[in-house]
Amino acid sequence: MEFLGYRRPDGKVGIRNHSLIIPTSVCSSTVAFNIAQQIPGTVALPNHHGCCQIGADYKQTLRTLINLGKNPNVAAILVVGLGCEGVPIHEVVTEIATTGKPVEVVVIQEAGGTLKATAEGVRKMAGLTRQVYNLQPEKVDIRELSLAIECGGSDFTSGLASNPAAGIAADLLEAAGGNVMLSETTEFIGAEHILARRAKSPEVAEKLFKIVHDCEERAKLSHFNLRDGQPTPGNIAGGISSIEEKSLGCIYKAGHALIQGILEYGEIPSTKGLYIMDTPGQDVESISGKLAGGATVVIFTTGRGTPTGSPIAPVIKITANKRTFKMMEDNMDIDASSIISGEETIEQVGQRIFDEIVKVANGRKPKAEILGHQEFGIYKIAPTF
Amino acid sequence: MQKQAVVINSHDNVATVVDDFAAGTLINFFIGGSEQSVKLLQNIPLGHKFAICEIKPQEDILKYGECIGVSTTLIIAGQHVHVHNMESKRGRVNDNHS
Numbered sequence: 138m139e140f141l142g143y144r145r146p147d148g149k150v151g152i153r154n155h156s157l158i159i160p161t162s163v164c165s166s167t168v169a170f171n172i173a174q175q176i177p178g179t180v181a182l183p184n185h186h187g188c189c190q191i192g193a194d195y196k197q198t199l200r201t202l203i204n205l206g207k208n209p210n211v212a213a214i215l216v217v218g219l220g221c222e223g224v225p226i227h228e229v230v231t232e233i234a235t236t237g238k239p240v241e242v243v244v245i246q247e248a249g250g251t252l253k254a255t256a257e258g259v260r261k262m263a264g265l266t267r268q269v270y271n272l273q274p275e276k277v278d279i280r281e282l283s284l285a286i287e288c289g290g291s292d293f294t295s296g297l298a299s300n301p302a303a304g305i306a307a308d309l310l311e312a313a314g315g316n317v318m319l320s321e322t323t324e325f326i327g328a329e330h331i332l333a334r335r336a337k338s339p340e341v342a343e344k345l346f347k348i349v350h351d352c353e354e355r356a357k358l359s360h361f362n363l364r365d366g367q368p369t370p371g372n373i374a375g376g377i378s379s380i381e382e383k384s385l386g387c388i389y390k391a392g393h394a395l396i397q398g399i400l401e402y403g404e405i406p407s408t409k410g411l412y413i414m415d416t417p418g419q420d421v422e423s424i425s426g427k428l429a430g431g432a433t434v435v436i437f438t439t440g441r442g443t444p445t446g447s448p449i450a451p452v453i454k455i456t457a458n459k460r461t462f463k464m465m466e467d468n469m470d471i472d473a474s475s476i477i478s479g480e481e482t483i484e485q486v487g488q489r490i491f492d493e494i495v496k497v498a499n500g501r502k503p504k505a506e507i508l509g510h511q512e513f514g515i516y517k518i519a520p521t522f
Numbered sequence: 523m524q525k526q527a528v529v530i531n532s533h534d535n536v537a538t539v540v541d542d543f544a545a546g547t548l549i550n551f552f553i554g555g556s557e558q559s560v561k562l563l564q565n566i567p568l569g570h571k572f573a574i575c576e577i578k579p580q581e582d583i584l585k586y587g588e589c590i591g592v593s594t595t596l597i598i599a600g601q602h603v604h605v606h607n608m609e610s611k612r613g614r615v616n617d618n619h620s
Contacts, residue, residue: 293569297528297538301586327612331588376538376569378583378603379610382590389530389586477540479525482552 138313140498141274142281143212146237150281151209152433152498154274155180155449156266158215158258159206161229162187162222165245169217172243172258176266180448183513186521188222194519199224201403201515204429206233206240209283210449212269213239215262217254220246239268280314280409282498285432285450286390287321289420292440293375296386298457298476298483299438305487306436306494307392311411318406318427319391320416322352326363327380328388332413336396344399348415355518390438402516403429420445422516424452434494444468446510453493453503470503527551529574531587536571536603538585563600571603583608 142150158181160169166184173181182205186198202224206214214233218226226244234240241261248254286303288295307317325332329349336342356363368377377383397410403426406412414430416423424435424447435452437445442465446452456462459474471493475481481489497503526547527537532554543549543566550559551574558574566572571585577597582589591608601607 293538297530297540297569301530327610328588330612373605376567376571376604378571378605378608379591379612381588381610381612382585385586385588385590476528479550479552482555483528483530 138279138495139276140279140282140495141500142277142498143209143272143274144277145209145212147207147235149209149236149431150277150433151211152282153210153449153451154212154269154272155210156213156215156262156269157182157206157211157449158217158262159202159229160184160187161202161216161218161224161226164188164219164222165217168243168245168251168254168258171255172215172217172262175255175259176262179262179266180511182448184515186515186517187224189521190223191519191522194517195223197402197518198515199229200401201426201429203229203232204403204405204431205449207236207405208428208431208433208449210433211238212272213265214241215258215265216240216242217258218242218244220244239265241265278314279310279495282310282494283316283318283431283433284310284494285318285320285424285427285430285435287420287424287427287435287437288324288387288390288439289437289445290439290441290443291386292458293377294457294474294477295438295440296377296383296389298486299440299455299473300386300390301483302457302473302476302486302490303390303436303438303455304392305484306490307390307411308394309487309491310494311392311394314409316406316409316431317391317394317411318400318414318430318432319388319411320414320423320427321387321418322348322415323363323418324387325349325384326353327367328384331381331385332388332396335393337398341396341398345396345413348399352415400430402426405429405431417516419514419516421512421514425513426516434497436490436494442468444505444508444510445512446505446508448511448513451497451503452505452510453490453497454505455490467508468504525550525552527572529553530585533584533587535573535575535577535584537574538571539566539568542566542568560600563598564602566602573597573599573601573603575599577603
């Protein structure tokens, strides 16, 4: 099976051809945004961080910014820095440039302030755009796809229908040799032992237990026990009887394949197959982390409906709640409620989802992409100082 | 045939209803590609589970092909399965490794 993809100089394949502006800190984010306005179609990532960060939190933001530039959906990159921020501007440039993609840089303090930096940035972005706007996709094998799976605004239809169906689509891509990424560590709590059985090795299982344990410990620092009170009274009223049931409802959106490895937030997997990335359950930060991990397409199951998109990868919305599909038809792409009504099996809808992924890879735009939804946020694991 | 419940995995011993149903209703569902029916012995609210076969005391409740808890009493086909007759095995804090 094949799709049309953009082969980048490093061999990775994207399904979009974005010109991207990455501000290295919040201080350069307005200039980055202004430059993007002058070259239609350019995407400027919002960045609320990049300075006064320490330790693992600093490393995480740095890794995420670099890896977003490396994402195969991105054709060319302009890095915009202030000059004195914590994130090392030129390291970001050099690392992204290892992909062989064209990269330029503007530093506000060196250019001489807003207007001069904006002019320099617009000139450089125009030059980059001229290099990449006409790149043509070529026929590539389906294994070149990197799929991120997310769930948000869940209700009883999520665990029952849309997530298992998403899992079928995940299994199809994994079996074909592609990458699949599951995240939202908070949601494994209660079923991590089941996930661990699918780990490729005892080391991977240990790492999985560790990220779940660390997640619970972080909550305890704020005097919050994530396991207590789960399932919630609302869940129980809705029919969820145990934390295992709740957690399994989330986990099976990534199918049944062997787990190749556990990724840090924003880390790129080294091989094909199913990976778990350590992210919070918060959808936007979760998706943003997986984009840094190289995800080129996102499927997002929802029960109550959410409009969330992403700046550099198309997000396909799936709901099995018929009422939600009708009410939020402007945002929902796939109606999986036929599983609930019995008109289709989970397997049939899973195949439909997989077929849609291929169509989107070939250029069809899901509703979030048409509407310009570009929600984005980098996960922070320590306070700013 | 109209379907009123979903069984996710062919090893499951519970089905989840997709609407509110009264005791006495015959519920149809797919299991592993074939169609089956069970008559409800109790009212089952939307999103809740009922047993599709007999479940003995201390037997694993299976959904998604996995254990979601254990029964605390004998449950017969068509009865409601929920927090009143099953309990979680995993709700304890720091219980990561067993």
